[in-house]
Amino acid sequence: MKRWLLGEFKSPERLREAARALRSRGFTQLDALTPFPVEGIDEVLELKPSRLPLLGLVAGVSGAIGAYVVQWFTQAVDWPLNVGARPLHSGPAYIPITFETAVLASASALFFGVFFTCGLPRVTHPFFDVESFRSASIDGFWVAVAVEDDAGVDAADAALRELGAAQVARVEEGA
Amino acid sequence: MSEPAPKAPVLADPLVQHPLIEGRYTGAELGESLLRPVLRPPGWGWWALLGLCSALTVLFVVAIGITLFVGVGTWGIHIPVAWAFAITNFVWWIGIGHAGTLISAILLLFAEKFRSSVNRLAEAMTLFAVSCAALFPLLHLGRPWKFYYLIPYPSVLRVWPQFRSPLTWDVVAISTYLLVSILFWYMGLVPDLATARDTAKETWKRRAWGLLSLGWRGSAKHWLRWRTGYMLLAGLATPLVVSVHTIVSFDFAVAQLPGWHTTIFPPYFVAGAIFSGLAMVMSLLLPARRVLRLHHVVTEAHLDALARLLLVSGLFVAYGYVQEHFFGWYSGNPEEMHAMEILRTGPYAPAFWIVITCNVLVPQLFWNARLRASPVVLWVASLLVNVGMWLERFLIVVSPLSEDFLPSSWRHYVPTWVDVSLLVGSLGFFGLGFLLFLKLLPPVPISEVKQLQHELDASEAFAREVSMKAGAPGGGP
Numbered sequence: 001m002k003r004w005l006l007g008e009f010k011s012p013e014r015l016r017e018a019a020r021a022l023r024s025r026g027f028t029q030l031d032a033l034t035p036f037p038v039e040g041i042d043e044v045l046e047l048k049p050s051r052l053p054l055l056g057l058v059a060g061v062s063g064a065i066g067a068y069v070v071q072w073f074t075q076a077v078d079w080p081l082n083v084g085a086r087p088l089h090s091g092p093a094y095i096p097i098t099f100e101t102a103v104l105a106s107a108s109a110l111f112f113g114v115f116f117t118c119g120l121p122r123v124t125h126p127f128f129d130v131e132s133f134r135s136a137s138i139d140g141f142w143v144a145v146a147v148e149d150d151a152g153v154d155a156a157d158a159a160l161r162e163l164g165a166a167q168v169a170r171v172e173e174g175a
Numbered sequence: 176m177s178e179p180a181p182k183a184p185v186l187a188d189p190l191v192q193h194p195l196i197e198g199r200y201t202g203a204e205l206g207e208s209l210l211r212p213v214l215r216p217p218g219w220g221w222w223a224l225l226g227l228c229s230a231l232t233v234l235f236v237v238a239i240g241i242t243l244f245v246g247v248g249t250w251g252i253h254i255p256v257a258w259a260f261a262i263t264n265f266v267w268w269i270g271i272g273h274a275g276t277l278i279s280a281i282l283l284l285f286a287e288k289f290r291s292s293v294n295r296l297a298e299a300m301t302l303f304a305v306s307c308a309a310l311f312p313l314l315h316l317g318r319p320w321k322f323y324y325l326i327p328y329p330s331v332l333r334v335w336p337q338f339r340s341p342l343t344w345d346v347v348a349i350s351t352y353l354l355v356s357i358l359f360w361y362m363g364l365v366p367d368l369a370t371a372r373d374t375a376k377e378t379w380k381r382r383a384w385g386l387l388s389l390g391w392r393g394s395a396k397h398w399l400r401w402r403t404g405y406m407l408l409a410g411l412a413t414p415l416v417v418s419v420h421t422i423v424s425f426d427f428a429v430a431q432l433p434g435w436h437t438t439i440f441p442p443y444f445v446a447g448a449i450f451s452g453l454a455m456v457m458s459l460l461l462p463a464r465r466v467l468r469l470h471h472v473v474t475e476a477h478l479d480a481l482a483r484l485l486l487v488s489g490l491f492v493a494y495g496y497v498q499e500h501f502f503g504w505y506s507g508n509p510e511e512m513h514a515m516e517i518l519r520t521g522p523y524a525p526a527f528w529i530v531i532t533c534n535v536l537v538p539q540l541f542w543n544a545r546l547r548a549s550p551v552v553l554w555v556a557s558l559l560v561n562v563g564m565w566l567e568r569f570l571i572v573v574s575p576l577s578e579d580f581l582p583s584s585w586r587h588y589v590p591t592w593v594d595v596s597l598l599v600g601s602l603g604f605f606g607l608g609f610l611l612f613l614k615l616l617p618p619v620p621i622s623e624v625k626q627l628q629h630e631l632d633a634s635e636a637f638a639r640e641v642s643m644k645a646g647a648p649g650g651g652p
Binding site: 012031032033034035036037038041042045047049050052053056060070071074075078079081083086090093094096097099100101103104106107108110111113114115117118120121122123124125127128134135136137138139144 | 201202327333334335336337338339343344347348351354358359361362366369370372373374385386390392393394395397398399401402403404405408412414419422425621622623625626
């Protein structure tokens with residue numbers, strides 16, 4: 001069973017300060033839930049930069065190679081067709097499709113990569129049981145503290161209230 | 176102090192007399208004002224337009240049906256004018272799509288803050304425009320139900336598509352463009368769908384938007400990956416825009432026909448695409464801004480920026496016309512010279528001079544700042560540019576074909592009612608998609624506008640702090 005404490009703050013600055021204070025008090029399992037990306041929260045939460053660019057590159061290069069090989073194989077190897085004495089392996093004519101396929105492969109990989117690494121699609125989540133958590137996509141800046149046991153719950157609750165959270169909610173998975 | 180020194184402001188409002196957001200709102204107010212068009216039931220104007228567009232869509236379906244059952248003989252095409260309205264519509268529609276990607280992707284890469292309020296609308300326009308565009312080459316195939324011959328599927332006949340033909344390039348380019356536009360648009364939409372889910376009162380709306388928003392919680396990890404992915408998609412979409420219209424221009428430029436066989440075509444087509452697309456963005460944005468009451472986020476600063484872009488891309492297009500005619504003359508080739516001459520003085524001259532008026536003269540209005548700020552002038556000008564750009568595409572397609580190398584085969588082109596129905600019907604189909612979009616999805620990116628407002632607040636506060644420190648005697652660190 002996973003447990004969290006959610007605290008709502010009213011501005012991105014307050015959220016950032018609260019997250020920093022929570023970390024310095026030894027809470028490390030933190031997440032921020034906000035209506036728009038908050039500058040600097042990644043450093044506070046020590047999130048590593050995403051490796052999506054590498055994924056995009058690999059997918060793009062694979063797409064390009066795949067497209068070129070298909071064109072070369074079909075036109076020059078499997079069914080050579082001499083049109084106006086043009087070379088069978090006509091590299092320049094294969095460039096447009098090679099480029100487009102690279103873009104398509106890379107974009108699809110990035111799109112699905114973003115949602116896969118975010119753990120989405122996921123239609124239910126324990127946080128959504130908290131009615132006031134709806135503000136997380138409107139104007140509330142929430143911090144989530146994952147806790148292990150009852151002592152942790154109480155400590156996190158006290159810390160959040162002390163840091164000036166507008167409201168604090170307890171969430172349990174499967175509750 | 177453990178607090179790091181304040182960073183330089185992320186941005187200052189680039190046009191102080193024209194703010195990017197009129198007034199200041201709380202996050203909830205901003206969200207509500209941007210979701211109002213979606214949450215409220217539609218008005219009579221929306222239903223009236225929907226009725227009109229549905230009727231035109233029915234006409235479109237009828238015209239497509241006639242084309243499928245009877246054949247392309249129902250069009251006005253013949254030999255030598257074997258390409259006409261269908262290809263004109265295709266080039267025009269796909270060009271319109273390009274401004275959507277330009278506004279959303281290229282301006283995102285350049286960190287142009289004014290894009291945030293208009294990009295969703297422009298991207299939606301792209302999707303419907305590209306969908307319309309994609310239909311025309313298929314219909315033009317003659318036997319559209321055999322379109323899958325263009326895809327390299329492993330058939331027992333071992334018949335492969337001809338990859339040296341621009342037709343297969345088109346297929347790959349358009350389908351890639353459509354798919355990447357959808358992915359980019361949907362990725363940008365997910366956080367706003369979550370806002371819509373959390374704002375809606377009715378359960379069924381919450382469920383529908385909840386499903387579409389894929390369980391977005393706005394976690395810091397989500398935002399980090401989303402921003403990386405969104406930026407990379409923008410980076411991919413930018414060369415894609417240029418490549419797609421370049422490939423469309425190859426359809427013409429690889430032919431040896433005088434008037435088509437020129438190296439100016441790729442940049443000339445791309446410039447024309449962006450020009451016509453911007454005009455269409457304005458034609459849709461200005462009424463939408465008024466009806467949906469978006470004046471606070473689509474301000475005069477946005478209109479000013481769009482009008483400037485229209486002027487700049489119009490100048491590119493004008494340069495293209497000059498180049499085209501100059502090289503027609505400079506080639507010294509009688510056929511080339513003739514291809515350019517019939518535009519100016521031949522049977523197509525009226526259309527040509529309308530093109531020059533709409534595409535070259537009208538945008539020159541926007542050197543004037545007062546005209547740039549006038550929605551009525553902008554709207555009329557954008558409609559004229561749309562007409563001018565359609566006629567330009569028509570002249571590119573039809574004029575060189577009708578009078579080519581051999582005078583004995585010259586023949587001019589007259590459209591049939593099926594041709595006209597396909598054009599008008601596609602406009603209705605486009606309008607139908609756009610009206611449904613306005614009612615079902617948030618038309619302005621809410622999270623981006625909220626972030627923009629927060630950044631503007633922060634930079635204002637920083638500027639105030641700096642000026643206070645500078646003003647105070649002996650102040651400063």
